[in-house]
Amino acid sequence: MQNKCIINNKEYNFNDGETILEVAQRNNIYIPTLCYLKKTGTPTGKCNICMVELRPSGELVHACLTKVEAGMNIITESDKCVAHRREVLEKLLALGYHDCPTCPIPGDCELQDLVWKYGAKGIDLTKKEKDYVVKYITPFIRWDSSKCVRCGRCIQACFDVQVNNAIRVYEVNGEAKKADRDDKVTSLFDSREYVERLKAEFTEPILPAPDENFCVSCGECVQACPVGALSSSYEWLGPKKWQMKKVQTTCSYCGVGCQLDLYVKDNRIFLVTGANEAPNYGSLCVKGRFGFRFISSDERLKKPLIKKNGQFTEASWDDALDFISKKLTEIKDQFGPDSIGVFTSARITNEENYLVQKFARAVIGTNNVDHCARL
Ligand code: SF4
Numbered sequence: 523m524q525n526k527c528i529i530n531n532k533e534y535n536f537n538d539g540e541t542i543l544e545v546a547q548r549n550n551i552y553i554p555t556l557c558y559l560k561k562t563g564t565p566t567g568k569c570n571i572c573m574v575e576l577r578p579s580g581e582l583v584h585a586c587l588t589k590v591e592a593g594m595n596i597i598t599e600s601d602k603c604v605a606h607r608r609e610v611l612e613k614l615l616a617l618g619y620h621d622c623p624t625c626p627i628p629g630d631c632e633l634q635d636l637v638w639k640y641g642a643k644g645i646d647l648t649k650k651e652k653d654y655v656v657k658y659i660t661p662f663i664r665w666d667s668s669k670c671v672r673c674g675r676c677i678q679a680c681f682d683v684q685v686n687n688a689i690r691v692y693e694v695n696g697e698a699k700k701a702d703r704d705d706k707v708t709s710l711f712d713s714r715e716y717v718e719r720l721k722a723e724f725t726e727p728i729l730p731a732p733d734e735n736f737c738v739s740c741g742e743c744v745q746a747c748p749v750g751a752l753s754s755s756y757e758w759l760g761p762k763k764w765q766m767k768k769v770q771t772t773c774s775y776c777g778v779g780c781q782l783d784l785y786v787k788d789n790r791i792f793l794v795t796g797a798n799e800a801p802n803y804g805s806l807c808v809k810g811r812f813g814f815r816f817i818s819s820d821e822r823l824k825k826p827l828i829k830k831n832g833q834f835t836e837a838s839w840d841d842a843l844d845f846i847s848k849k850l851t852e853i854k855d856q857f858g859p860d861s862i863g864v865f866t867s868a869r870i871t872n873e874e875n876y877l878v879q880k881f882a883r884a885v886i887g888t889n890n891v892d893h894c895a896r897l
């Protein structure tokens with residue numbers, strides 16, 4: 523049985539070095555995960571949800587860490603796996619304060635989905651003290667420590683994917699609900715060290731949180747977080763993800779061409795995530811992910827304005843273009859074409875940029891053309 527294994531009583535090929543999870547995912551076999559972040563390629567085995575059963579031994583092993591061997595017989599949803607997952611989920615629910623109706627992300631939460639799937643029982647929240655603090659690390663990143671399941675995905679997202687190392691790891695004496703970064707917890711180490719520890723055995727009671735001094739608000743950690751611990755500030759305010767229509771588009775902020783998924787309701791954008799396609803494969807910068815509110819801003823200019831007697835007054839496009847043409851001609855006649863410079867933008871298309879430089883060179887007669895993305 524060369525490079526063949528059995529998953530759920532069916533034979534599959536595997537490549538040398540592949541883990542059970544990789545073979546399963548390649549063949550569309552569902553194994554739940556909370557800590558696994560495909561982009562990093564470094565499974566940590568932190569959450570213990572992906573345990574599968576080996577037959578005939580009955581041993582439970584991590585699907586994300588265990589390399590497949592020839593003849594391995596794997597069951598992914600045995601009674602033993604399900605009981606184990608339920609136990610893990612109940613511990614995770616008890617660790618924090620999971621009040622789904624008031625959470626920013628119900629309906630888009632991997633923990634909530636698993637709790638439903640495996641029938642895990644939550645704790646009685648009326649008997650739990652709610653003494654944690656929700657923080658806005660930056661105007662865009664909302665951090666609610668009471669929802670954190672200590673999966674470490676955010677750390678890998680920031681450190682391995684964005685190479686930012688902006689998440690600090692805090693010791694919280696095992697009590698998630700008591701985690702208030704300012705006065706009750708101690709910074710343990712930075713994410714560089716944590717990622718090393720994630721790979722080794724690691725049991726300290728910890729809590730990761732972005733550091734506002736280093737965070738660039740790219741939102742990679744928000745996208746990676748499987749629960750509502752890290753969420754977009756906008757997600758908290760707007761409709762829920764499942765209530766919106768998803769529309770894929772290209773970011774217009776620069777020439778990289780990142781692919782975005784816009785979440786739209788009533789012709790208004792409420793949320794943007796990175797689409798899992800080239801060139802960005804889910805990653806975005808702060809502008810692409812959070813810079814969309816201008817689109818439906820009441821302050822947005824919708825008509826040209828011409829200053830008359832010190833006051834801006836609305837004008838038609840014909841009047842505005844005539845006015846610009848007249849002024850440019852006057853300047854050119856008086857000071858020559860090289861007294862005029864033309865600046866173009868990365869937010870317009872290549873074709874539009876081509877037309878702008880053509881206008882400068884052929885119509886005005888100057889080579890004074892520059893572009894905001896040149897430097
Ligand atoms: S993180 Fe998930 S499980 Fe926890 S409260 Fe929010 S929606 Fe519910």
Ligand code: SF4
Pocket residue numbers: 663679680684686687688689732733736737738739740741742743744
């Ligand atoms: S928003 Fe970006 S920079 Fe800030 S902590 Fe998250 S991944 Fe790191």
Ligand code: SF4
Pocket residue numbers: 669670671672673674675676677730746747748749751752
């Ligand atoms: S904040 Fe989210 S991604 Fe980070 S460890 Fe907690 S649950 Fe995981």
